[in-house]
Amino acid sequence: MTAPGESKRGPVVQDWVLALVVAVIQLGGGRNANLRQTGVHTIDALGYVLLLVGPVALLLRRSYPLPVLLVTIASCVVYLLRGYGYGPIFVSLVIAFISAAIVGSRWWTYPLAPIGYLALVWPLPAIVGHPANPWLAFGMIAWLGVLVAIAEGIRQRQAVLVARRQRAEAARRDAEAQRERRASEERLAIARELHDVLAHSLSLINVQSSVALELFDKKPQQARSALAAIKTASKDALAEVHTLLHSIRNGSSPPDAQDVRESGAERASESAIGHRDSERAQDNSTVHINGAAEARPPAPRSPAPSIEDLDALLQRARAAGLTVDTRIIGTAHKLPSVVDVAAARIIQESLTNVVRHAPGAPAAVTVRYAADSVEITIDNARASTPQSKSGTSGGNGILGMRERAHALGGQLIAGPRPSGGFRVVARLPSRVGAPEEAQ
Structure with a gap:
């Protein structure tokens, strides 16, 4: 992973290298171009300063693209108005124009291309006594068209890349939301299943325990029946809880948490869960007590409730009276x-x-x-x-x-x-x- 300092240092180094290369090209190329041209002003200290203005301004092209473009245009205008010969001073102008066109608004950047042509090629140079070669004037029009096309192409490519990143980020957020939603549904289903497993049995146990306490001294035989019902209900509740916990540990969901649109797949998963539970029961079939291996009773299992046999389903409720x-x-x-x-x-x-x-x-x-x-x-x-208000409710x-x-x-x-x-x-x-x- 790239550190934040390194990510910021990279563009700065690139800008310095670019500015240095452009400065070498403009100073060396400008001097050679000026020596080979006739009727031009010899490059002096001001000429060299103007050749360096553009490269130095490029150091700020990321933060201030439009002001940098205006500075490079101004340096080129002053350079040509001073009578220095045409040369690579336009390199910094081209880079500044592309940077401004990519980062800034095209409505502020693209009109500067014809304005720069009028100021640097024709007709302003001809008015001040420095007419340009007709072929140079025609060629600059073509190059300006190519320059605008390059800037627009880069701009569109960057827009496509940004759109792709946004779509990928949206897809990631959607997937994360889906995972959170599924996890929330799983938790809700588990809580609901635990409530349904325990509430029914505990309510019956509560009723039978009240009956047993009331009849313990007066009618011990009926109290014994109530205690037997409590034992049966608690045993069944423990078995159902154990079955539910086995399903959770093995990666299965409670029945209502599974995708109801895939009921056939649900049956297969239930059989697979039963197979895994049987294998775990075999692995844990022995327990060591005081160094001796003794057989461990199989984990209690309870069939899922069904309305096919209403009498069996209602047996506990009827046993509670x-x-x-x-x-x-x-x-x-x-x-x-x-x-x-x-x-x-x-x-x-x-x-x-x-x-x-x-x-x-x-x-x-x-x-x-x-x-x-x-x-x-x-x-x-x-x-x-009438029901007592001291019990739990809600x-x-x-x-x-x-x-x-x-x-x-x-x-x-x-x-x-x-x-x-x-x-x-x-x-x-x-x-x-x-x-x-x-x-």
Whole structure:
């Protein structure tokens, strides 16, 4: 990497070298040209100073391109008006003109070409008694045209290079924004998945622990059942968390974070994740305790939730004492895995909210299958006992359910029912992107 000081020093050195070369050319070439011409004024100290004005001015051509051009024009005009012969004094003028045309405005630079021609070639030299050769006057017109064309070509090339750099920078910023957006979506999906995995189980554990504490002395048998339900719910929650962490460690995303337009690829990635998890389980199948190798139990695995078997999906909620009725309308058909998981999570979260905010209220789950969509409705009646205000509230359950539905191109509506209670309605597409292959 070039240091800032070195990057600034490079152009300065180039300007000094250029000025030195132009000074040598103008001093030596001007003297020789003046000696070979007749009827011209012999170069004196002023002539040599005028020959050096242009090269010295070129040292500032990057910072002050237009003033440098005007200075070189003035030095050339004075040089010719003094009667010195034509020579390489025009070298500094050409360089100054190109620099000003590239860096500055063309509307201020290009008009100076014909003005310089009128002042240095014709007719001003002829008026003051120094007429130019007709062939020289005609040739200077051609050279001025070439000079303007060269300046415009360099200017256009620089504009193209600047546009390319701007496009590359814009593409880099867009790629960086895309990476940040994907990372944000991944974090959001992981947070949502952890919430859905833990909130449902912890809510049931909270309810059952309250029941166990209340009945521990009076009805120990029912308290035992509540504790057994707590054990089962906590075990299932640990298994689901472990499965989710395995997916994250192996570079996989939660189901709703994956590209829903590539559902076929998602199935392949899930099978690959399962294969990697099985290999890791084999590698970690032994653990050394006090120098002895003992078999390590396999990592707990939990299948992804599904609405294909509503009874199994609702088993935990019912074990916690929640009364849940189910109804299926239409012909059930296979759903893409991302849609199936999202529907199951929405049902679980809705029932978790019933347990939290309407304890003792019965609930009903309705699944309506259509040709291109599936609609899930979760209703619960008004709680039989008023909810205590000391509990936690203001969670992200409804927001997470709505994000799941929108990520798949569906919609979710949640709100109180006119007759009391609460209703959640989610409509999800039964196809995500291209239809999945028949299985």
